[in-house]
Amino acid sequence: xxxxxxxxxxxxxxxxxxxxxxxxxxxxxxxxxxxxxxxxxxxxxxxxxxxxxxxxxxxxxxxxxxxxxxxxxxxxxxxxxxxxxxxxxxxxxxxxxxxxxxxxxxxxxxxxxxxxxxxxxxxxxxxxxxxxxxxxxxxxxxxxxxxxxxxxxxxxxxxxxxxxxxxxxxxxxxxxxxxxxxxxxxxxxxxxxxxxxxxxxxxxxxxxxxxxxxxxxxxxxxxxxxxxxxxxxxxxxxxxxxxxxxxxxxxxxxxxxxxxxxxxxxxxxxxxxxxxxxxxxxxxxxxxxxxxxxxxxxxxxxxxxxxxxxxxxxxxxxxxxxxxxxxxxxxxxxxxxxxxxxxxxxxxxxxxxx
Amino acid sequence: xxxxxxxxxxxxxxxxxxxxxxxxxxxxxxxxxxxxxxxxxxxxxxxxxxxxxxxxxxxxxxxxxxxxxxxxxxxxxxxxxxxxxxxxxxxxxxxxxxxxxxxxxxxxxxxxxxxxxxxxxxxxxxxxxxxxxxxxxxxxxxxxxxxxxxxxxxxxxxxxxxxxxxxxxxxxxxxxxxxxxxxxxxxxxxxxxxxxxxxxxxxxxxxxxxxxxxxxxxxxxxxxxxxxxxxxxxxxxxxxxxxxxxxxxxxxxxxxxxxxxxxxxxxxxxxxxxxxxxxxxxxxxxxxxxxxxxxxxxxxxxxxxxxxxxxxxxxxxxxxxxxxxxxxxxxxxxxxxxxxxxxxxxxxxxxxxxxxxxxxxxxxxxxxxxxxxxxxxxxxxxxxxxxxxxxxxxxxxxxxxx
Numbered sequence: 001x002x003x004x005x006x007x008x009x010x011x012x013x014x015x016x017x018x019x020x021x022x023x024x025x026x027x028x029x030x031x032x033x034x035x036x037x038x039x040x041x042x043x044x045x046x047x048x049x050x051x052x053x054x055x056x057x058x059x060x061x062x063x064x065x066x067x068x069x070x071x072x073x074x075x076x077x078x079x080x081x082x083x084x085x086x087x088x089x090x091x092x093x094x095x096x097x098x099x100x101x102x103x104x105x106x107x108x109x110x111x112x113x114x115x116x117x118x119x120x121x122x123x124x125x126x127x128x129x130x131x132x133x134x135x136x137x138x139x140x141x142x143x144x145x146x147x148x149x150x151x152x153x154x155x156x157x158x159x160x161x162x163x164x165x166x167x168x169x170x171x172x173x174x175x176x177x178x179x180x181x182x183x184x185x186x187x188x189x190x191x192x193x194x195x196x197x198x199x200x201x202x203x204x205x206x207x208x209x210x211x212x213x214x215x216x217x218x219x220x221x222x223x224x225x226x227x228x229x230x231x232x233x234x235x236x237x238x239x240x241x242x243x244x245x246x247x248x249x250x251x252x253x254x255x256x257x258x259x260x261x262x263x264x265x266x267x268x269x270x271x272x273x274x275x276x277x278x279x280x281x282x283x284x285x286x287x288x289x290x291x292x293x294x295x296x297x298x299x300x301x302x303x304x305x306x307x308x309x310x311x312x313x314x315x316x317x318x319x320x321x322x323x324x325x326x327x328x329x330x331x332x333x334x335x336x337x338x339x340x341x342x343x344x345x346x347x348x349x350x351x352x353x354x
Numbered sequence: 355x356x357x358x359x360x361x362x363x364x365x366x367x368x369x370x371x372x373x374x375x376x377x378x379x380x381x382x383x384x385x386x387x388x389x390x391x392x393x394x395x396x397x398x399x400x401x402x403x404x405x406x407x408x409x410x411x412x413x414x415x416x417x418x419x420x421x422x423x424x425x426x427x428x429x430x431x432x433x434x435x436x437x438x439x440x441x442x443x444x445x446x447x448x449x450x451x452x453x454x455x456x457x458x459x460x461x462x463x464x465x466x467x468x469x470x471x472x473x474x475x476x477x478x479x480x481x482x483x484x485x486x487x488x489x490x491x492x493x494x495x496x497x498x499x500x501x502x503x504x505x506x507x508x509x510x511x512x513x514x515x516x517x518x519x520x521x522x523x524x525x526x527x528x529x530x531x532x533x534x535x536x537x538x539x540x541x542x543x544x545x546x547x548x549x550x551x552x553x554x555x556x557x558x559x560x561x562x563x564x565x566x567x568x569x570x571x572x573x574x575x576x577x578x579x580x581x582x583x584x585x586x587x588x589x590x591x592x593x594x595x596x597x598x599x600x601x602x603x604x605x606x607x608x609x610x611x612x613x614x615x616x617x618x619x620x621x622x623x624x625x626x627x628x629x630x631x632x633x634x635x636x637x638x639x640x641x642x643x644x645x646x647x648x649x650x651x652x653x654x655x656x657x658x659x660x661x662x663x664x665x666x667x668x669x670x671x672x673x674x675x676x677x678x679x680x681x682x683x684x685x686x687x688x689x690x691x692x693x694x695x696x697x698x699x700x701x702x703x704x705x706x707x708x709x710x711x712x713x714x715x716x717x718x719x720x721x722x723x724x725x726x727x728x729x730x731x732x733x734x735x736x737x738x739x740x741x742x743x744x745x746x747x748x749x750x751x752x753x754x755x756x
């Protein structure tokens with residue numbers, strides 16, 4: 001099946017090239033692995049009714065121990081590896097995915113978080129495709145009928161309404177990123193990269209059709225992952241809201257890492273700030289403790305330091321996490337709501353800090 | 355019904371600056387910015403465009419973004435709901451932005467990061483309405499860029515700096531106007547910059563040259579500030595506290611903070627009623643210094659051939675700095691034009707306790723200048739108004755390529 005699809009693409013690709021040349025246009029310098037498809041269904045990631053997100057045989061679901069907060073949207077993640085290839089293990093950075101890998105992430109809201117059976121609305125599916133020229137991001141927006149999703153480079157906004165876990169109705173203008181915004185976060189040394197799938201984030205159980213199993217172990221067994229003999233030898237990121245999995249500090253730090261450190265790291269877009277929030281950062285000033293802000297503008301809230309131990313109310317970090325004003329809030333993209341539970345976690349961490 | 359086309363035509367003629375529906379235009383411009391081939395020109399027509407989120411350009415080479423003219427193509431971000439900047443350019447090469455105005459962004463006006471070759475020409479960034487701390491921080495904001503040119507631009511109302519260049523190198527800022535910002539023009543942790551023929555007026559501080567701790571580009575310097583008209587920078591400081599500029603006293607003309615190799619000359623520095631020119635160490639901010647690689651002392655600063663004037667009024671700054679002048683320094687209305695905090699790095703001194711020639715602060719040949727060394731490291735005990743010790747020359751050479 002893989003081979004057939006490849007041939008079809010080559011024919012189409014060659015056709016496109018001819019058209020481009022005939023019309024006097026320059027083709028892209030590095031011919032990428034695939035011209036983006038117009039519709040999500042064309043990739044064949046899912047079988048049966050598209051909106052049910054039932055993966056095709058070579059598509060594997062996964063989850064992260066502590067994911068990025070995205071306005072309370074639920075996310076369904078899948079990975080497709082090219083045939084006869086495997087991921088190379090890395091104990092620190094994002095795993096090394098072979099050329100031809102696609103990471104598939106669909107964002108959706110249940111009608112009612114207390115009653116998942118009432119149905120859900122899929123909003124967008126984001127693809128990260130690893131091509132010879134590097135990673136490429138694409139965004140597909142689902143139609144109202146929930147039959148398919150269409151490529152959109154310039155982003156969009158969709159009014160969304162759902163009932164939250166406390167039974168309150170929440171409404172927001174859900175924001176779908178444009179392709180530049182993808183790069184705004186998926187960026188290390190100005191090169192596009194995945195953020196979530198590190199060994200430590202994947203080192204947890206997933207409820208597969210065959211029953212719950214450690215994801216790394218599952219990948220090793222399936223021949224998807226090389227360089228690690230057993231999941232027990234890999235580091236494990238805590239689950240931010242599960243005290244069984246880590247100390248308060250560890251859980252606050254992993255929350256800050258996944259929500260902030262894609263920019264706030266030495267080689268990330270917020271390197272200008274000098275605030276570095278990887279969980280592995282050891283220097284107290286670099287994680288914000290008694291650090292003065294650099295270019296915070298009114299994000300400083302008239303406060304002096306990013307973090308004042310014992311005083312979340314005096315900490316700029318907390319103020320910016322709480323705000324929903326685009327000129328103040330952090331992260332600055334893909335957020336219209338405050339992550340109240342994450343905020344509480346970080347506040348408690350700062351409150352107990354000496 | 356027949357009248358309709360005529361009416362429509364009439365409306366077009368009357369409204370020279372049509373306001374376009376936001377969502378369409380937002381997507382249209384953003385799509386152009388994403389799809390632009392290297393080497394292309396993106397032309398923005400005349401008109402006022404109401405935009406709701408940041409426009410961005412990423413990973414491109416040799417792009418010209420061109421409006422129909424400053425005040426003709428107006429990108430208004432009033433009521434912006436997404437992203438903090440108006441326009442953001444990143445990871446790019448040889449980008450020019452010209453002939454347009456960006457208004458009322460929630461955060462910075464135009465931020466460019468990791469760009470090699472960025473030029474702004476005839477670009478205005480402004481916050482309409484009174485200057486308040488709710489305004490965005492920076493007007494033009496190139497950071498971590500190389501080869502920066504800001505020419506004939508205008509910045510009004512920024513709650514930090516109107517024209518700001520940070521952690522960059524090879525910089526020219528010329529022929530610009532900065533008004534009603536906290537800092538008019540600021541060069542921060544940047545190497546090799548020339549700032550000339552600008553007018554900085556009615557800001558809190560006119561032109562600032564700063565080196566701050568805890569940043570990726572540690573060391574700035576080799577900055578020349580000349581032929582500028584720096585006047586009436588007495589605007590009350592409206593920066594949100596916590597930001598370093600919030601500590602700049604109203605009435606500052608030029609401030610050199612913790613930077614080395616700075617030459618300030620041939621400027622008109624008039625009616626900046628607190629400090630026409632201040633040369634100070636980072637200790638004056640009273641912020642803690644945790645960065646072991648940071649150098650908090652200004653050195654090799656050469657201030658000469660400037661023309662000074664001030665009103666006979668008291669020091670204008672408020673806060674701790676204001677208290678210091680009122681109760682400790684007691685200059686009254688005879689505030690010196692040039693102040694130096696006098697805090698020395700002992701490692702750079704000679705046997706007489708003075709800086710060796712290569713570190714010296716030189717102040718000479720200024721017109722109508724008075725001076726004070728505040729002796730700030732010694733609780734202001736021996737304030738000296740004698741300029742003779744600083745009669746030397748220490749010119750700065752830059753490698754600016756424009």
